Amino acid sequence: xxxxxxxxxxxxxxxxxxxxxxxAKLAQVQGMIxxxxxxxxxxxxxxxxxxxxxGEMVGLAVxxxxxxxxxxxxxxxxxxxxTMVFNVGLLLxxxxxxxxVYISAVVGVFFLAGGLLQLKQPA
Numbered sequence: 433x434x435x436x437x438x439x440x441x442x443x444x445x446x447x448x449x450x451x452x453x454x455x456a457k458l459a460q461v462q463g464m465i466x467x468x469x470x471x472x473x474x475x476x477x478x479x480x481x482x483x484x485x486x487g488e489m490v491g492l493a494v495x496x497x498x499x500x501x502x503x504x505x506x507x508x509x510x511x512x513x514x515t516m517v518f519n520v521g522l523l524l525x526x527x528x529x530x531x532x533v534y535i536s537a538v539v540g541v542f543f544l545a546g547g548l549l550q551l552k553q554p555a
Contacts, residue, residue, distance in 0.1 A: 436549030440500035440509050443542025444493040447516075450535055451489030458482060492516075496543055506550030509543050516540030 461482050465475045492512050499508035520536045527533070 434549070434553060436506070436546045436553060437500045438546075439542050439549065440496055440546030443539045443546065444497040444500075446535065446542070447489050447496075447539045448493035450539075451486050451493065454489060454532075455483060455486030458486075496546075500546060500550060506547045509547030509550060513540050513543035513547055516543060 458479065461479065465478060470478070492515060496509050496512040499505035499512070516536050517540050520533055520540060523530075523533045523536060
């Protein structure tokens, strides 16, 4: 297995598992919504965004791993890396540093390195 694909695969696995774990915490988020007294429509917006972000992580992981296996897929992996960098910026701006920022940054680095290495390999 080529190193670029291995790096992308590692980042994808980390992101996929993180997305599943994130989505599984919806019940905890629901408890915090109730405890805070948040009302409609904000409670629905928060739950929807929570699950949408979980789905984005799972979907991006699948896209990156599939792209790593095709010719010229390095460009798609680099788009996935750019998405992760954008997510890191948003999370830092609105939530500050926390574990989600660090995981997203690590995945972004894996995708960036994997995509660049894939582009350098002959087709």
